[in-house]
Amino acid sequence: MTYQVLARTWRPQRFDDLLGQEAVVQTLTNALRAGTFGHAYLFSGLRGVGKTTAARLLAKAVNCSEGPTAEPCGECASCREITDGSSLDVIEMDAATHTGVDDVRELQELLRYHPTRDRFRVIIVDEVHMLSKSAFNALLKTIEEPPPYILWIFATTDRLKVPATILSRCQQLEFRPVGTELIRGRLSEIAAAEGFTLAPSAAAAIAGAAEGSVRDALSLLDQLRAFAADDIDDQAIAAVLGVPPMEATAGLVDALASGRIAEGLSMLRNQLVGGQDASVLYREIGRVLRTTLYLAVDPNLESSLADSHRTVLQPIADAHGADPLSRMLGVWLEQERLLREAGNRELALEVASLRLARWPMVRTLEGWLGGSGDLAPTPGAASGSAEMPPTAGGGPPGTGPGSAQGGGGPARATRSSERDLVGAAENAVDDMAAEAAATDIKGASQEEEVRSDPGVALATRVLGGDVVAVRPDGGD
Numbered sequence: 001m002t003y004q005v006l007a008r009t010w011r012p013q014r015f016d017d018l019l020g021q022e023a024v025v026q027t028l029t030n031a032l033r034a035g036t037f038g039h040a041y042l043f044s045g046l047r048g049v050g051k052t053t054a055a056r057l058l059a060k061a062v063n064c065s066e067g068p069t070a071e072p073c074g075e076c077a078s079c080r081e082i083t084d085g086s087s088l089d090v091i092e093m094d095a096a097t098h099t100g101v102d103d104v105r106e107l108q109e110l111l112r113y114h115p116t117r118d119r120f121r122v123i124i125v126d127e128v129h130m131l132s133k134s135a136f137n138a139l140l141k142t143i144e145e146p147p148p149y150i151l152w153i154f155a156t157t158d159r160l161k162v163p164a165t166i167l168s169r170c171q172q173l174e175f176r177p178v179g180t181e182l183i184r185g186r187l188s189e190i191a192a193a194e195g196f197t198l199a200p201s202a203a204a205a206i207a208g209a210a211e212g213s214v215r216d217a218l219s220l221l222d223q224l225r226a227f228a229a230d231d232i233d234d235q236a237i238a239a240v241l242g243v244p245p246m247e248a249t250a251g252l253v254d255a256l257a258s259g260r261i262a263e264g265l266s267m268l269r270n271q272l273v274g275g276q277d278a279s280v281l282y283r284e285i286g287r288v289l290r291t292t293l294y295l296a297v298d299p300n301l302e303s304s305l306a307d308s309h310r311t312v313l314q315p316i317a318d319a320h321g322a323d324p325l326s327r328m329l330g331v332w333l334e335q336e337r338l339l340r341e342a343g344n345r346e347l348a349l350e351v352a353s354l355r356l357a358r359w360p361m362v363r364t365l366e367g368w369l370g371g372s373g374d375l376a377p378t379p380g381a382a383s384g385s386a387e388m389p390p391t392a393g394g395g396p397p398g399t400g401p402g403s404a405q406g407g408g409g410p411a412r413a414t415r416s417s418e419r420d421l422v423g424a425a426e427n428a429v430d431d432m433a434a435e436a437a438a439t440d441i442k443g444a445s446q447e448e449e450v451r452s453d454p455g456v457a458l459a460t461r462v463l464g465g466d467v468v469a470v471r472p473d474g475g476d
């Protein structure tokens, strides 16, 4: 028996099975029930969200021997032939490969004749925006005054490229990207029905990678079955999707968020040396930051998170808190342009990571400067300060030399000097980020090196008095 791809086996046969397109389904089924459906539709939306499937369902609905009906029987000759793609009255044309005016003329020739058996000749034109200008003009005549037995269904992933003259003659239905949660649910359903094991975390990873496209999700699942047979877990996901295991990314994020810069960079370097793509890593770090932020705001927000991932991420969320995590996520998103424009994306990713890692220090400074309550140092940042020389590895958070100094300094600091101090720290870290990224920093994973990492050194320097030089209140 030959293997049939899941997207075909699991193609929805009823409007109700169309995933995540309630508005479209309601519009179509209402029109079918009332008998007021149009003679030309334009379905637009992302690839793999159900446009062609909906077009075939609509063809069945109007031609079913029990129709026109919102619930085509699926059993009659007409329904079965449409499912097989053998119906003489339902013509599918891919405009991506048939772009010319001759192709449209050929279609027009067909339109002269009444349907061979069914009520309607249904013409489904996929990727209609790819037609040439002359083809569009030829088409226009046909849809302006169509014979009553013709139903046009155009589908496109790029509605803006469809001429306004065509758009205005169609009923336009916008297909939405399908929610990750819906896709995840469908994948689990399919796994259960097909009798293979799909780890919940793996289903979530596929759904996330599919970015709203059900078809993409199903073809990824096909690939994974080919790779891992009947047991699809996180390892299979890492191998096939080319994403690092979530635990590795979470460890990296935790190191950076705690200001353990050298450790973080070393983990990052290991991933890159291991062949991980910088853009994928960037995206995955963003994903982990986002999930962790949600968990910090409210653990119930991520109800679909696999338990194995929650076990790893919840402690990180609890350690850092929502406010710092949201600021770090903001910083991280700002680095996208850097990565996109950089000639060397690995270097750009390292710089981006260094910028992320500066936040615990800035926050610690803010805390020492007596900022507002919600800016108080996090446990993570505080433990970072406890590692600081000269009494590295000393007492519990709050008893290190940093906080002792903090007790003296901030009382005298004016508002403008606070801003300058934090600004100077940020700038200095930026400079160091560039510097450090330009240097080969691989292998810096030992604890000694963590203690002497540039971030901790800077914090010490700043707090040790160097920054006093930039304080404007010196002459007050």
Ligand SMILES: [Zn+2]
Residues within 6 Å of the ligand: 063, 064, 065, 066, 072, 073, 074, 075, 076, 077, 078, 079, 080
């Ligand atoms: Zn039927």
